[in-house]
Amino acid sequence: MLYSKVAAHEKRRLFREQLAATFGSGGPMRFPGAFNPLSARLIERKGFEGVYISGAVLAADLGLPDIGLTTLSEVAGRGEQIARITDLPAIIDADTGFGEPMNVARTIQELENAGLAGAHIEDQINPKRCGHLDGKAVVDEGTATKRIRAAADARRDDNFLIMARTDIRATADGPHGLDLAKDRAKALVDAGADAIFPEAMRSLEEFEAIRSAVDVPLLANMTEFGKSELFTTQQLADVGMNIVIWPVSMLRISMGATGRALDTLIEEGSLTSKLDEMQHRADLYDLIDYEDYNHFDTSVFNFTVEK
Numbered sequence: 001m002l003y004s005k006v007a008a009h010e011k012r013r014l015f016r017e018q019l020a021a022t023f024g025s026g027g028p029m030r031f032p033g034a035f036n037p038l039s040a041r042l043i044e045r046k047g048f049e050g051v052y053i054s055g056a057v058l059a060a061d062l063g064l065p066d067i068g069l070t071t072l073s074e075v076a077g078r079g080e081q082i083a084r085i086t087d088l089p090a091i092i093d094a095d096t097g098f099g100e101p102m103n104v105a106r107t108i109q110e111l112e113n114a115g116l117a118g119a120h121i122e123d124q125i126n127p128k129r130c131g132h133l134d135g136k137a138v139v140d141e142g143t144a145t146k147r148i149r150a151a152a153d154a155r156r157d158d159n160f161l162i163m164a165r166t167d168i169r170a171t172a173d174g175p176h177g178l179d180l181a182k183d184r185a186k187a188l189v190d191a192g193a194d195a196i197f198p199e200a201m202r203s204l205e206e207f208e209a210i211r212s213a214v215d216v217p218l219l220a221n222m223t224e225f226g227k228s229e230l231f232t233t234q235q236l237a238d239v240g241m242n243i244v245i246w247p248v249s250m251l252r253i254s255m256g257a258t259g260r261a262l263d264t265l266i267e268e269g270s271l272t273s274k275l276d277e278m279q280h281r282a283d284l285y286d287l288i289d290y291e292d293y294n295h296f297d298t299s300v301f302n303f304t305v306e307k
């Protein structure tokens, strides 16, 4: 009912504990992307370990491309709406940090205020683009590490996870690109990154190479229609990944289903044939704990919804 009662600092503490356990026998923590607060609830109910908040989804939700048009206030605001509705830790995509290192510092404090458990800051130039597109460019090592140092210094809760994302792999073909990624990952860890997000890895062997380069938690991005093959969580566990995200997947699924339903509406003039695909009213009410609001007033939920 209402918002999560687990305080943000407690979510972060538990997250760090669980993340540390992924270095032992535990598999990677699974963070499907929540495209709104309600979907975060569903992710929690299904038993996942965390919620990812994607910049690409946030931009797409506003009808915008993912090129750094969204503002810190928009991102922090949406992050807060999603983080507060779930007991799970939420990690948010902070793009390039919204400016210079001093802006990155403020970004981290705002995201802490918003109740998030961590954020990733990437080393792309502005304007940035999706990490799985061609033609990306990254800033030099000095600029990238300054962003991360500013982020690490700014946080007030040591358990807020500062994740450095590097997009450098795609700036050179073949083994050279991978070497650049290993070197960049090491430099980012030295600058204070708690975790690394090696973007656009092409194979399990590439993930493994980053694993052997640094000794901090690693995130694997299983976004569809991109540069990476879609590996299973088990395959990613086997190469030492600690967090897996499916950042845009649930939005893609929902938009795909919505498009098909709109076609049905045009063709059949009704959505009767789609009822089986819909979340039932009863399941929606269950997900938002409707009945529990009788705690305030017993006439709030005094009806039944047949399934």
Ligand SMILES: C[C@](O)(C(=O)O)[C@H](CC(=O)O)C(=O)O
Residues within 6 Å of the ligand: 053, 054, 055, 056, 057, 066, 093, 129, 130, 131, 132, 221, 223, 224, 226, 247, 248
């Ligand atoms: C993870 C990512 O940064 C995001 O914003 O969700 C994107 C995902 C995507 O566009 O598929 C990315 O750059 O990989």
Ligand SMILES: [Mg+2]
Residues within 6 Å of the ligand: 054, 055, 056, 066, 093, 095
């Ligand atoms: Mg992004």
